[in-house]
Amino acid sequence: MGLRKDFLWGGATAANQCEGAYNEGGRGLANVDVIPHGEERWKIARGEKVMLDFEDGYYYPAKVGIDFYHHYKEDIALFGEMGFKTYRMSIAWSRIYPNGDEETPNEEGLQFYEDVFKECHKYGIEPLVTITHFDCPMGLIKKYGGWRNRKMIDFYKRLTTTLFTRYKGLVKYWLTFNEINVLLHAPFMGAGIVFEEGEDRYKVLYTAAHHELVASAWATKIAHEIDPENKIGCMLAGGSFYPYSCDPEDVFFALQKDRENCFFIDVQARGYYPNYALKEFERNNFELPCTEEDVKILKENTVDFVSFSYYQTRTVSVKPEMQSAGNLLSGAKNPYLKASEWGWQIDPLGLRTTLNELYDRYQKPLFIVENGLGAKDVVEEDGSIQDDYRIDYMREHIKALKVAVEEDGVDLLGYTMWGPIDLVSASTGEMSKRYGFIYVDRDDEGNGTLARSKKKSFDWYKKVIASNGEDLD
Numbered sequence: 404m405g406l407r408k409d410f411l412w413g414g415a416t417a418a419n420q421c422e423g424a425y426n427e428g429g430r431g432l433a434n435v436d437v438i439p440h441g442e443e444r445w446k447i448a449r450g451e452k453v454m455l456d457f458e459d460g461y462y463y464p465a466k467v468g469i470d471f472y473h474h475y476k477e478d479i480a481l482f483g484e485m486g487f488k489t490y491r492m493s494i495a496w497s498r499i500y501p502n503g504d505e506e507t508p509n510e511e512g513l514q515f516y517e518d519v520f521k522e523c524h525k526y527g528i529e530p531l532v533t534i535t536h537f538d539c540p541m542g543l544i545k546k547y548g549g550w551r552n553r554k555m556i557d558f559y560k561r562l563t564t565t566l567f568t569r570y571k572g573l574v575k576y577w578l579t580f581n582e583i584n585v586l587l588h589a590p591f592m593g594a595g596i597v598f599e600e601g602e603d604r605y606k607v608l609y610t611a612a613h614h615e616l617v618a619s620a621w622a623t624k625i626a627h628e629i630d631p632e633n634k635i636g637c638m639l640a641g642g643s644f645y646p647y648s649c650d651p652e653d654v655f656f657a658l659q660k661d662r663e664n665c666f667f668i669d670v671q672a673r674g675y676y677p678n679y680a681l682k683e684f685e686r687n688n689f690e691l692p693c694t695e696e697d698v699k700i701l702k703e704n705t706v707d708f709v710s711f712s713y714y715q716t717r718t719v720s721v722k723p724e725m726q727s728a729g730n731l732l733s734g735a736k737n738p739y740l741k742a743s744e745w746g747w748q749i750d751p752l753g754l755r756t757t758l759n760e761l762y763d764r765y766q767k768p769l770f771i772v773e774n775g776l777g778a779k780d781v782v783e784e785d786g787s788i789q790d791d792y793r794i795d796y797m798r799e800h801i802k803a804l805k806v807a808v809e810e811d812g813v814d815l816l817g818y819t820m821w822g823p824i825d826l827v828s829a830s831t832g833e834m835s836k837r838y839g840f841i842y843v844d845r846d847d848e849g850n851g852t853l854a855r856s857k858k859k860s861f862d863w864y865k866k867v868i869a870s871n872g873e874d875l876d
């Protein structure tokens with residue numbers, strides 16, 4: 404009983420939300436750099452307002468992030484002190500290939516990540532690497548239009564071949580695309596897509612989706628060829644959809660929303676397009692740009708495990724209901740749930756449901772690679788931060804995942820909570836939406852010393868890891 408002995412406890416970050424140093428070490432510009440904090444953030448992330456460079460009058464939090472680039476030794480030492488077994492982080496593509504289409508990689512970028520991985524191993528921390536966490540080199544956007552272009556598959560193959568070769572023996576857990584389904588909701592942020600006036604958005608989105616799916620399958624093949632020890636996962640912005648009522652219309656609508664979400668994972672985990680998607684393509688007069696070789700590559704290179712982020716479930720209704728906030732996917736307000744300060748509904752049992760649904764659907768090992776509470780922290784006069792609300796949130800979610808494993812038999816590889824160290828919020832660009840066990844002195848306008856300090860939750864998580872999830876008090 405209990406979680407597996409080698410359960411991978413840890414935390415997760417993304418390059419664009421913590422690394423900073425956007426113009427150091429030969430790094431090129433990327434979509435994620437030019438998405439500003441403030442009102443227009445979403446228009447830009449969705450590809451509805453074009454911003455392909457820095458403009459006056461905007462604040463761009465990714466430029467500095469929390470300056471992990473210069474603080475990584477200190478930060479990883481703190482993760483080591485908490486007893487992390489794994490650290491999920493992402494590669495900034497434009498550090499490796501500054502424009503995306505170069506023939507040879509940028510050595511300084513490669514060296515940086517090698518140093519980071521070695522630093523992890525010093526503390527017995529296994530890196531878990533997201534190859535693309537929302538980022539796309541600006542060169543590929545300007546020249547090729549991002550993932551709408553089939554050429555992206557080749558650039559991605561080149562990138563992944565470089566990574567798997569260089570980091571053989573240092574990294575064995577990889578995720579191809581963070582929250583791949585986000586492409587549908589925030590196409591510029593998720594896939595470097597900017598729409599042209601009057602074009603068929605459906606066609607653009609599902610063409611880009613196909614390119615990413617094929618690229619992901621190629622990466623899986625290349626990873627296994629370079630090192631059979633490599634384990635490749637897909638990554639879903641998870642959270643089951645609940646019907647708002649038992650009206651069969653609501654129930655069926657919830658099923659359709661689940662399918663829309665799981666569509667990518669259905670292909671990555673099973674190796675072919677599900678019938679419901681093919682029928683929908685037909686109805687939309689969309690011809691999938693799928694070659695015979697694509698079919699073969701998808702079929703033969705399914706993922707080794709399925710990973711997902713979980714913040715909340717979503718409740719949907721066919722009737723116009725009050726909308727509730729969430730990570731890029733909103734739904735109706737669930738009257739049975741409380742919500743965070745940002746309106747994200749808190750539902751620990753929903754994590755057990757989601758784990759079970761995904762395990763039933765795919766029968767592959769699962770990995771929770773994001774979960775946590777974004778909250779405003781108060782620094783007391785003595786410098787301490789009493790974040791009991793964060794501890795409560797995590798305790799309940801860890802209890803739920805344990806029940807899913809112990810009572811339902813779900814095969815779960817690990818749990819990396821989101822943002823073990825405070826970082827820039829993906830949805831809002833704020834620093835004040837904090838997830839960490841480690842506080843970072845920086846505010847929403849970029850003021851602060853960037854100094855790190857431990858919150859109350861730091862020691863709590865350390866105890867959770869040391870007891871393999873048994874001591875949650």
Ligand code: BGP
Nearest residue numbers: 417582730777827828829830831
């Ligand atoms: C997910 C993203 C992360 C992360 C997280 C929390 O959607 O994969 O990058 O940021 O959500 O969201 P936020 O930062 O908006 O609170």
